[in-house]
Amino acid sequence: MPKINLKHRSWYEVKDRLSSFLFILPAATIFAVFYVYPFFETFNLSLRDWNGIGPAKLFVGFRNFSDILSLMASQQPADLTWWQSVIYWLKSLAAGTLSLNYDEVWWRSVWHASYITLVALTFQNALAFMLAMACDREIRGKHFYRAVFFIPPVLSEVVVGLIWKWILEGGVQNGQHYGLLNHCLDAIGLHHLVNDWLSDPKTALTCIAVVHSWKGFGWGFLMFLAGLQTIDRELYEAAKVDGAGAWRTFWNITVPMMLPVIIVVVILTILGSMQAFVLILSMTDGGPGYHTEVPVTRILAAMMRTKEFGYACAMGVTFGAILIALSAALKKMENRIKRI
Amino acid sequence: MGMNPYKIRRLTKLVLIQALLITVTITCLFPLFWMVRSSLMTQDAVFVDQSIIPSRLHFGNYVRAWTQGQFGRYFLNSVVYTTIVVFGIVVISSWAAYAFSRLKFPGRKLFFVLFILAVMIPLPGSFVPLTVLMTKIGFINSPYSWVRQLGYILCMINVGLPLSVFLLKTFFDQMPSDLEDAARIDGCNKMGIWRHVALPLARPAIAVIVIFNALNVWNEYLLARLLLNDVAGKPTIMPLQRGVMVFADTHNVEYPLLMASLTIAAVPIILVYLFVQKHILAVGEPSKIDLLKEGRLSR
Numbered sequence: 001m002p003k004i005n006l007k008h009r010s011w012y013e014v015k016d017r018l019s020s021f022l023f024i025l026p027a028a029t030i031f032a033v034f035y036v037y038p039f040f041e042t043f044n045l046s047l048r049d050w051n052g053i054g055p056a057k058l059f060v061g062f063r064n065f066s067d068i069l070s071l072m073a074s075q076q077p078a079d080l081t082w083w084q085s086v087i088y089w090l091k092s093l094a095a096g097t098l099s100l101n102y103d104e105v106w107w108r109s110v111w112h113a114s115y116i117t118l119v120a121l122t123f124q125n126a127l128a129f130m131l132a133m134a135c136d137r138e139i140r141g142k143h144f145y146r147a148v149f150f151i152p153p154v155l156s157e158v159v160v161g162l163i164w165k166w167i168l169e170g171g172v173q174n175g176q177h178y179g180l181l182n183h184c185l186d187a188i189g190l191h192h193l194v195n196d197w198l199s200d201p202k203t204a205l206t207c208i209a210v211v212h213s214w215k216g217f218g219w220g221f222l223m224f225l226a227g228l229q230t231i232d233r234e235l236y237e238a239a240k241v242d243g244a245g246a247w248r249t250f251w252n253i254t255v256p257m258m259l260p261v262i263i264v265v266v267i268l269t270i271l272g273s274m275q276a277f278v279l280i281l282s283m284t285d286g287g288p289g290y291h292t293e294v295p296v297t298r299i300l301a302a303m304m305r306t307k308e309f310g311y312a313c314a315m316g317v318t319f320g321a322i323l324i325a326l327s328a329a330l331k332k333m334e335n336r337i338k339r340i
Numbered sequence: 341m342g343m344n345p346y347k348i349r350r351l352t353k354l355v356l357i358q359a360l361l362i363t364v365t366i367t368c369l370f371p372l373f374w375m376v377r378s379s380l381m382t383q384d385a386v387f388v389d390q391s392i393i394p395s396r397l398h399f400g401n402y403v404r405a406w407t408q409g410q411f412g413r414y415f416l417n418s419v420v421y422t423t424i425v426v427f428g429i430v431v432i433s434s435w436a437a438y439a440f441s442r443l444k445f446p447g448r449k450l451f452f453v454l455f456i457l458a459v460m461i462p463l464p465g466s467f468v469p470l471t472v473l474m475t476k477i478g479f480i481n482s483p484y485s486w487v488r489q490l491g492y493i494l495c496m497i498n499v500g501l502p503l504s505v506f507l508l509k510t511f512f513d514q515m516p517s518d519l520e521d522a523a524r525i526d527g528c529n530k531m532g533i534w535r536h537v538a539l540p541l542a543r544p545a546i547a548v549i550v551i552f553n554a555l556n557v558w559n560e561y562l563l564a565r566l567l568l569n570d571v572a573g574k575p576t577i578m579p580l581q582r583g584v585m586v587f588a589d590t591h592n593v594e595y596p597l598l599m600a601s602l603t604i605a606a607v608p609i610i611l612v613y614l615f616v617q618k619h620i621l622a623v624g625e626p627s628k629i630d631l632l633k634e635g636r637l638s639r
Binding site: 016017018019020021023024026027028030031033034035036037038039041042044045046052127130131134135139140141144145146147148149150151152154155156157158159162163164166167169171173174176178180183214222271275278281282295296299303309312313315316317319320323324327 | 354357358360364365367368369372375378386388390432433435436438439440443445446451454455458462463464465466467468469471473494495501502505530534555558559561562584585588595598599602605606609610613614617620621
């Protein structure tokens with residue numbers, strides 16, 4: 001390196017670092033304004049009571065959260081001290097009259113999201129795994145199937161939701177069911193199964209979960225297939241020579257070798273399915289009643305219908321905490337499994 | 341000569357597997373076929389005629405959706421948003437990734453950690469303050485269409501940034517530094533190296549980024565719902581997904597018309613998918629980095 005006058009060199013360095021900084025400036029600015037600020041503002045707003053328009057953002061501490069979570073008995077008289085309210089709580093529990101003061105629709109919406117996630121975890125991923133196993137061999141049309149299974153994932157939730165809404169339509173005209181599913185059930189003689197699928201509280205959520213799985217299984221399939229293809233064929237040959245049947249080969253070779261991929265798919269399925277909501281907007285918009293609400297549609301409703309911006313943010317923070325707790329638990333499980 | 345039991349077992353197994361695959365294939369494709377088929381019927385026919393292929397094909401729904409339903413405009417808007425956002429993401433994220441990987445400046449580590457955290461921490465409600473912010477800055481209620489559109493575009497760029505930066509940085513980290521040195525000796529400055537060395541080398545990574553962000557922008561609904569409002573008397577600025585939802589609300593019983601609009605929204609993305617299939621399906625490979633490595637070696 002040529003010797004440079006110190007002063008000159010430090011000026012050169014400053015200029016160099018400044019010009020380097022310019023490279024991340026656009027990204028950092030956009031990121032700060034549109035991601036970092038809303039991120040922290042969510043926490044700020046969650047402590048306030050605000051209708052989204054007026055200047056007054058009343059600070060209410062953790063009231064929004066206690067409205068969501070509260071375990072207080074709902075009919076409890078207002079003037080009780082804390083230990084009296086504990087006694088009241090226990091008494092009404094013993095008497096079987098305890099009803100809690102939490103946001104019931106919200107917790108039901110959390111259950112609905114969990115239900116959709118459970119269906120995705122079991123039905124969708126099992127199907128994806130089976131299909132991946134089926135395609136992980138020399139089989140006719142392998143590339144065709146692979147391409148087809150990934151068509152639903154590239155479609156938008158709006159399009160998928162509306163197509164299925166039309167198929168599941170429960171109406172009747174001229175004595176004929178015009179929804180495709182009902183028409184087919186009718187045609188093959190299963191009249192008692194005909195239903196107004198998305199308006200019936202008993203079936204609406206399951207329909208959404210199944211359509212969600214229809215849209216999503218291609219992702220799992222793709223990752224499982226890629227994982228299966230990395231397994232050394234010699235392992236299977238060796239198992240065969242040792243006289244292991246298909247079932248033992250599956251449990252003692254395929255599953256252990258696939259564990260890392262399975263864990264990744266499980267984590268992605270959970271985070272994705274818990275937060276899925278556009279499908280619901282396009283199929284049922286949370287109805288009938290509140291039977292297909294999920295947390296994100298609740299947040300949207302609090303923001304756009306009832307104009308409770310603070311409460312909307314508090315729901316977001318609560319749900320975010322649930323998701324983080326879930327993924328932390330999964331990470332822990334992953335580490336434990338890895339150690340075995 | 342009869343077939344031996346081993347052969348029979350293998351054959352049944354193959355038949356069962358094919359049956360499963362074909363069933364799932366039909367389940368995947370039939371709803372789409374049903375959409376197209378319903379879009380080619382008249383309003384009266386669709387409720388009574390349940391034949392697989394309608395006796396008379398009726399293309400009027402597409403004409404109506406395209407003109408009366410403003411789908412021509414929605415389509416154009418979606419194309420514009422997708423192009424600008426993807427271009428913005430590629431340029432801005434490759435600048436940032438190049439800097440994170442190769443240049444020295446204060447706060448380098450901190451910024452990168454922030455980017456990674458953004459991908460890892462889910463906060464479902466953050467669109468609430470984002471909407472408030474966009475109103476406050478004046479993006480949402482601006483009388484000028486292009487300002488409202490710009491707001492949406494910036495937000496969508498932000499959505500795609502963190503992952504793209506991360507992907508490109510891991511790519512640039514493996515870039516051989518002798519190429520860079522050679523360029524420097526030839527008189528390239530940092531911008532020149534980015535333009536003539538880094539970007540061309542990163543082509544496989546950029547292909548992945550372009551495809552997935554294009555899909556994401558084309559299919560995006562929530563931010564389009566929150567940030568894009570139309571002003572009476574001016575052409576609509578909504579993208580397709582939003583337009584479809586508006587259309588579904590106002591024409592909720594006109595299924596043939598609605599199916600025509602869905603077809604308009606779905607077919608381009610399916611065609612593009614079939615066209616770039618290889619890149620998309622390659623993302624499932626064990627590690628994306630390996631894919632990118634291969635891409636580099638094959639050049």
